[in-house]
Structures are given as structure tokens and as C-alpha cells.
Amino acid sequence: MQGVLGIRPFVPNTTRLQSVSMRLRNKYQVNRGPTVFGLWAYDTVWLLARSVENVTHANLSFTASNALYNSTDFSKIGVSEMGPKLKASLESTNFNGTSGDFNLVNGQLQSGPFEITNVVGAYNDPVGHWTGGNISIKWPVNNHDVPKGWQWPTTNKTLLIGVPKKPGFTEFVQLNTTASHNFSGYSIKVFQAAIDLLPYKVSYTFEEYDKSYDELVYQVYLKNYDAVVGDITILANRSMYVDFTLPYTESGVRMLAPIKDVNKKSPWTFLAPWTPTLWLTTGAFIFLTGITIWLTEHRVNVEFRGNPANQMGSILYFAFSTLVFAHRERMVSNLSRIVVITWVFVVLILQQSYTASLSSKLTVEQLQTTVTSIEQVVKAGQNVGYLEDSFMPDLLKRLGFNKEKTISLSSPSEYNDALSNGTVAVILDEIPYLKVFLKKYPNNYSMVGPTYKTDGFGFAFPKGSPLVPDVSTKILQVMESDKMTKFDEELYGSSTFTDKGDTTTSTSLTFHSFMGLFLITGVSSILALIIHVFFTIYQRHNSSTSNEAVQNPFQKDELREEDQSIGHTMTSPNFSDNVEIIITSPDSESDFGETSNDEGTPEREISNRQIEMPSFGEMLDHTREGSNE
Structure with a gap:
């Protein structure tokens, strides 16, 4: 029973209780006083005596009894006529007895507080009280804290x-x-x-x-x-x-490695934003655009004419000047204008992307760990560090490291010294230790690689x-x-410990990123060339038909004979014998390096002979004379 908690009705240790207990112990020669049940019986007798005393002034007569002498039939015993009054007096009487407040509620003794006791040896040690209301509990050693x-x-x-x-x-x-x-x-x-x-x-x-x-x-x-x-x-x-x-x-166990800036600044950093493929592709499309503009403009635009060297310079200058939107040449052909607008749109996107990427590479540090995997360290034969007095040597042996390549370290400062001076390439340790280390040295190192389970x-x-x-x-x-x-x-601390070795760094822009743009400008240039070739062939065909009509000798003789039969000759600038018409091909070699004296008619060269144009009056007189005849 040692340590058992118990509960019993609480009896206040009053002076009256002590007096009654002493008289009862002396009378019955016992060492212990009455129990709570004996006290309740004692108080009940007192309650009955008080109630009877309250009703003594009433009639104490009894009803007639039909019971015989020494009869045990209680139903036939006489009943006191003061019973109801005595009952009411019992229910209304209350007093402070030896067991505490003593009063009846609906014929039942009103329950009082209880006492919680703890069995300690041969005694019951009170530890608290339990009542219907909220009171402060006092625990052992006069302590109010709950044990x-x-x-x-x-x-x-x-x-x-x-x-x-x-x-x-x-x-x-x-x-x-x-x-x-x-x-x-x-x-x-x-x-x-x-x-x-x-x-x-x-x-x-x-x-x-x-x-x-x-x-x-x-x-x-x-x-x-x-x-x-x-x-x-x-x-x-x-x-x-x-x-x-x-x-x-x-x-878990992870690897700790130094970090470095992969963006090394050099005199050729301006080439880094684009990959070599993108640079070559851009150069090819610059030349394609220049050739397209020259083919569609040189027949109708004097700014694209001259000797071969000048024309080649014009092609390259125009194409490269569009990269900075500095081209000044006036476009005459609508095909050229379409090609230039499309190419300028592509150049605008390429230029903005290049500027953003170059700014990032010049101003933003792109940190990456010097080592990305444990296999890389093993293959290179580099040293690896670990925490002294730990289970890491067994793990490093399973990962393929020779004992000569492992170095034990004992503190974060030794970790930093070994990594910074190159004594070890990486450190393998448990994640809690690495986080504590990175709290002290957050800028130069990072966790990298897989997590080995522990x-x-x-x-x-x-x-x-x-x-x-x-x-x-x-x-x-x-x-x-x-x-x-x-x-x-x-x-x-508040660090997040992100793996810098696993983050994606800024890389050079590739041709694949701009494939759609190059496809658009390439299609527009090719369509412009196809349309230009088609119209050139069509114009040549019409020009050849017109030349045959003008140079047909039979038609010219018939016209002369008709004029002679009429009796007069009508001079026309188109059919004058004194007119020498020279029609040259626009794509002939002679035209490649020569410029027409008349800029308004670049497709033909006319001699300097003066053509006598008949006046309107002479033509009218000839017409009248013919009609009179």
C-alpha cells in the first residue's frame, strides 16, 4: 500500500472534536478516537435531541394501539401525533457538529469536502482537499506546485x-x-x-x-x-x-566543397553571352540579308551600284549597320523593305538578349562548387577530410578511398584551413556538423552531392x-x-543552406533559343529572292518581245512603201532612221560596272543624237493633205 492515494470525508480538527474524542477514548479505554462514521452517529443523536426539544410544546399524545403486549407487529403500534412536526424539525435543523457542518437535504446528509491522503509508512499523509468549488490545492511540503x-x-x-x-x-x-x-x-x-x-x-x-x-x-x-x-x-x-x-x-552524410565564381573575367568576355554556333549563324544571316537587299535593289537603286568592291562594301556595311540600327540607305523595292523590317525585328531581340546576358556575366557572381561528386574526388586521387573520432573511416573505405587519402580534422577552424589551403579537396561529414560549419563560414563553401543515409x-x-x-x-x-x-x-541560425553546386548557373545563349527568329527572317529573305527572280524573268520576256517588234525589217519596209504610195513621208521619233536605239540587258557584264547618264531610265542607254520631233501643226497639215488627195 506504500504510495497509494486515498480519499475520505474531511473532518475539521476542532476543539469540540478533540474533547469528544478524549472522553470516548477514556470511557472505552481505546487509543484511537472515533471514525468518521462514529462521529456522524454522534451528531445524528444530537440532531434528534435538538429536533425533539424544538417540538416539546406540542401535543405528545399517541393514536390508539391495537398491538398486544410484547407484540412485534409494528403496524399496530400507536403513532405519535407530533411525528410530522418532528420530521419537519429534523429537516430544518442544522448545526456545527463534531464532523463539521451537519444538515439534511431531502432526508440525506449533505456531503462535505473530501480529503486526499497519501499512504506513507503506517500513516495517512493528507495531500489536498476536494470540494464542489475551486480552491487552491496544497501539496506535500506546503507546496502549491503540482507534483x-x-x-x-x-x-x-x-x-x-x-x-x-x-x-x-x-x-x-x-x-x-x-x-x-x-x-x-x-x-x-x-x-x-x-x-x-x-x-x-x-x-x-x-x-x-x-x-x-x-x-x-x-x-x-x-x-x-x-x-x-x-x-x-x-x-x-x-x-x-x-x-x-x-x-x-x-x-545523413554529405560532402562539403569550396565554391568559386565560374564567370572568369577576360578580354574576350564579350563573346561569352553567345555560343559559337549562334555567332556563326548570326554572321551567316547577316550576309544572307545583305545579299538579298543588293539583289533586289541594285537594278533600281543607284546607291547599290558601282564597281564590285564598292558594291561588296555596300552589302556588308548595310547588313552590319542594321545591328545598331544605323543604316541610311533608302529602300526603293518593296521586297527590300519587307526583308529589312523582318531582320531589324530579329536584331532587336538578339541585341536585348545579348545585353542582358553580358550584364549578368560581368556583374553577377555565378558560384559553383569545385567538386560535384564523390566519384570525381576518388578518380582524381584527391584528399578527403572527416571528423576525428567518428565512423567516417568505414564509410570512406566503402566509397573507394585509400586510407592514405583520408585526413582527420577536429574542429570547424581546421575544416576551413584544410579546404582553403588545398590540403583536402572535400570534407565528408554528418549534416548537423556541416550546417554548424556553414553558419560560421557561409560564403566560401557549400554542401554538394548525394546524401548517404544514417x-x-x-x-x-x-x-x-x-x-x-x-x-x-x-x-x-x-x-x-x-x-x-x-x-x-x-x-x-536563419540560414537556408542551399546547395550552390546544384543550382543552375547562367549559361551562354544557344542557337536553339532563337531558331524561330532565324526561321522567320530566313523565310522572308528566300521568298523575297524567289519573287525578285520571277519578276526579273517576266520583265526580260516582255522586253525581248518588244525588241523583236521594233527591229522587224519586213514591217519597217512595208511602212515605208505605204508612205511613198501616199506621196509624203511622216517622220516619227520611234521609227526615224536617224535614231539609234541600244537595248542592253540589266544583268549583262557591261551594266555591272557602268552607270546610265539618265538616272530616270536606268535600264536603257540612248545615244546623244538629237531627234527632230515634228510639231503638232506639221502633223496636222500632213493629215489634211492626205485627206484632200
């Missing part, structure tokens, strides 16, 4: 908890002689928060252990420690000797300890509360 209840059910001793000595990453476990528990850190805070949530009290004390983690865990198996608290990684070989709680940190940090207890499931449950409650968020912010 947790029992202590750890398997033992009453204080737990001795081993804590690893951590010279490097003191953020997890740190000796603090000024604190009440003499240890602080992330792991200690999580453990204390979980213990505080247990429904029973657990007394514990910490003790520092300065050997390896495996040996510290093994001390629990040897029963030198009742538990181990700290940054203890949950491993399969350790689980053979102890039971671990659920992990309270992020699990189970995180946990607390170790002896095999079969009943504390393991309870502490694991409370760890989950702590992780789901705001306390864990506060602990994480104190440990890691």
Missing part, C-alpha cells in the same frame, strides 16, 4: 549520464561549470526538454567522458553509466549493446530500459513544438 507523481519506477537512485567531451563542435555539448547542471548545448537542451515532459520525475546528473564515442556507448552496456546524452550517431554496431531513442536531428543523433539507454519508449515519445513532442524551432535557430 509529477512517482519517481522513475525501476529505481530510486539518481541517473548517472555520460556526456562526450567535444573539443571541436561545442555547440552540441559544452561543459559549463557555472550552470546548475554543469553542461549546456543543443543535445543537452533537447534531452532536458524531453525529460521535463515525462509524467514522473527523473533525477539525473551528467559526467564528462573523454574517450571515443564507441567506448562511451559501451560503458552503458557495462553499467558504468545509466545513459549517454550527446551527439551520438545511431549505428547498427552500437545498437547491439544499447537501446537508442528516436533521432532528434536531421540524418539515422541521426539519439540518446543511449541500457537494453530493455523502460525510459526508452517514454523519452522517444517526448522527443517527438518536443520536435513538433516551438521549442525545437528555437533550438534549431540557436544552433544553425
